[in-house]
Amino acid sequence: MRRRAFVRRAGVGSVAGIGGLGAFAGCLTRDPEEEEEEVVRDENELRIATYSSMVTGETPAGAWLAETFEADREDDVEIVWTVPESGIENFVRRAQVGARIEADLYLGLTLPELVYVDETLEDRLFETLQRDRLERDERVRTELTDAVEEPHDRLLPFDTGYVTLVADETELGPETDDDGDGDGNPPEAVPRPGVPETFDDLLAPEYEGALLAQDPRRSDPGRAFLLWTIAEYGDDFLEYWRNLRENGVGIREGWTEAYRESYLEGERPLVVSYSTDRVGASAAGRELRRHAVTPLDGQGYENVECAAVFADSPRAELAYEFLEFLLSRPAQREIAARNVQFPAVDEERVDLEGRFDEHAIEPEEAVTFTYDDLRGEFVDRLEEWEAEIP
Structure with missing residues (x-):
């Protein structure tokens, strides 16, 4: 891991668990x-x-x-x-x-x-x-x-x-453009950006408004993603987050709000989640192209x-x-x-x-x-x- 020095400041932040309610046994x-x-x-x-x-x-x-x-x-x-x-x-x-x-x-x-x-x-x-x-x-x-x-x-x-990104390849991958003209020619592929491979990729114009993340004050994957950016950028991590914000990152309260309530509903094609995502998607019978596990720089933050x-x-x-x-x-x-x-x-x-x-x-x-x-x-x-x- 590429660690860089922290900068200390006084103060206390708020750390909390994932929110949400529901019925369960017990x-x-x-x-x-x-x-x-x-x-x-x-x-x-x-x-x-x-x-x-x-x-x-x-x-x-x-x-x-x-x-x-x-x-x-x-x-x-x-x-x-x-x-x-x-x-x-x-x-x-x-x-x-x-x-x-x-x-x-x-x-x-x-x-x-x-x-x-x-x-x-x-x-x-x-x-x-x-x-x-x-x-x-x-x-x-x-x-x-x-x-x-x-x-x-x-x-x-x-x-x-391991916290990674999960990508919807049906939105980011190549799309076929069937014009329905009946000429027998294969449809052309419409170019799309593909899944991001690095942190810097997320700042590119083609990923504007694409990413969903969680609030690190209230969410385990949100904290992990923040720490991952600190490991990557050290003292410059806030500048990276400013750029993410300018590129339209959506920050939800917790994993449930970001993943279940937003990503699965097709709101955006990228979400901070886990490298085991396809296991749950397979069990639920979902389209696996919508669940492409995407480690940035081959990494994931271990939680x-x-x-x-x-x-x-x-x-x-x-x-x-x-x-x-x-x-x-x-x-x-x-x-x-x-x-x-x-x-x-x-x-x-x-x-x-x-x-x-x-x-x-x-x-x-x-x-x-x-x-x-x-x-x-x-x-x-x-x-x-x-x-x-x-």
């Missing part, structure tokens, strides 16, 4: 910000905070995880999901004012979010993992463990993905999703049992299939469906930043972006 609480009355909890109740797509949609991973974990036990355990509107920032604000943290686990925590937590709070929001309670943590791929290494050992990877245990959770024992379950072969297989992400464990341990092997793409080069790269820099960079780009 229990869903209101945003914890609204729950101010004393809550009496059953000793067999495990509360897990996560992002919306983990528990919404037709076949969400969260529903399978809850149903299977509950069914495999003799006691009457219940998984209760919480999807706070402002993601991790909800818990940061609660910690700042001494409010209750009702969740026991956070499922989907990323390294930039943990850096935000550490730079904002004096006390730790998450506890150091008690590795002696986990037998399967050695299954996690070494490169993922290394990618999320941090001083207090709080993160357990459960899946990973490792982790689980973390909230400090002082009254259900720590149950939380660790759930973490152990997350790394089981069936759970890793279902997370990969339903989240359409790569499993955290070695793939030979997971019997993935044929379409995953056929359509999932790993970029030639994975771009990422370490905890030390991000600490003292990322929040400031996010603030710079926030002050100028939206």
Whole structure:
């Protein structure tokens, strides 16, 4: 990866999870910000905070995880999901004012979010993992463990993905112009720009108004794309974003708004998404020419999703049992299939469906930043972006 020096500025940016609501199996609480009355909890109740797509949609991973974990036990355990509107920032604000943290686990925590937590709070929001309670943590791929290494050992990877562009080749690729004159001559091909290959390509006139991206303050792929541009341009990343804005980039709140509500509706032919996009498109029976995975410069930004245990959770024992379950072969297989992400464990341990092997793409080069790269820099960079780009 081509890393360049960060420039530090004072301030705190806003980091939050993907928004969106929907029905799913299991229990869903209101945003914890609204729950101010004393809550009496059953000793067999495990509360897990996560992002919306983990528990919404037709076949969400969260529903399978809850149903299977509950069914495999003799006691009457219940998984209760919480999807706070402002993601991790909800818990940061609660910690700042001494409010209750009702969740026991956070499922989907990323390294930039943990850096935000550490730079904002004096006390730790998450506890150091008690590795002696986990037998399967050695299954996690070494490169993922290394990618999320941090001083207090709080993160357990459960899946990973690569943020790339996804392109609609029916809009960007060659188009046949059938004039219907019946002369028997083959139709002529109308030239089109094709898919972009570099970051600079996105600034060309032929891609004006073509790209959909997500707000890095509220979206994991949005943050990953911002960090990817920082890795590419260093101190000049804001200038690149100014040029993207001038070329008509569309910024949506989260992945759902950018991908499901805009890209799939044909609003624009390019979107920031994941290199596993064709797996989901194939399963849904969509036209695969509309789902051309497009790594820029052969790269993708690696986004490792982790689980973390909230400090002082009254259900720590149950939380660790759930973490152990997350790394089981069936759970890793279902997370990969339903989240359409790569499993955290070695793939030979997971019997993935044929379409995953056929359509999932790993970029030639994975771009990422370490905890030390991000600490003292990322929040400031996010603030710079926030002050100028939206």
